[in-house]
Amino acid sequence: MASSSASQGNGNALRLVALLLCVMFIVDQAAAAVVPVGGNTGWMLGNKFSKLSIKSKDQLLFKYPANVHDVVQVSGADYKSCNANGQTRRSGYDQISLGPGTYYFICGVSDHCKQGMKVTVTVS
Structure with missing residues (x-):
């Protein structure tokens, strides 16, 4: 069960990084x-x-x-x-x-x- 929790945490971290990159791209283009x-x-x-x-x-x-x-x-x-x-x-x-x-x-x-x-x- 601990490895499932760890992989879920990694998946959330990757989603957060992807979201931040998208936001940075949109802000950069808007500028x-x-x-x-x-x-x-x-x-x-x-x-x-x-x-x-x-x-x-x-x-x-x-x-x-x-x-x-x-x-x-x-x-x-x-x-x-x-x-x-x-x-x-x-x-x-x-x-x-x-x-x-x-x-x-x-x-x-x-x-x-x-x-x-x-x-x-x-x-x-």
Whole structure:
């Protein structure tokens, strides 16, 4: 009878550990956020963009009229010179996940980048 009681105790402990892992996963996922670049008005000329800090579980959201703007991920040098030499997105609703590091995004349309339509994103 003692071994049955011991195995039942081990089973309860395993269930408790599994439950705690599930709760930790749910809390971790709930802590992730979707961060709209440009706030409620989105990725548009006239918004003030410069630096944005997010966590690695967060996602960036670029919302914009696809027939007017785009989003180009560029190097630091291309960011400074507004050279749209990188991966271009044109959907108008681009949700992007990034790992830790620093990333640079510009609008590659016309002179939009030179008008300030660019952002540096630091992911921790």
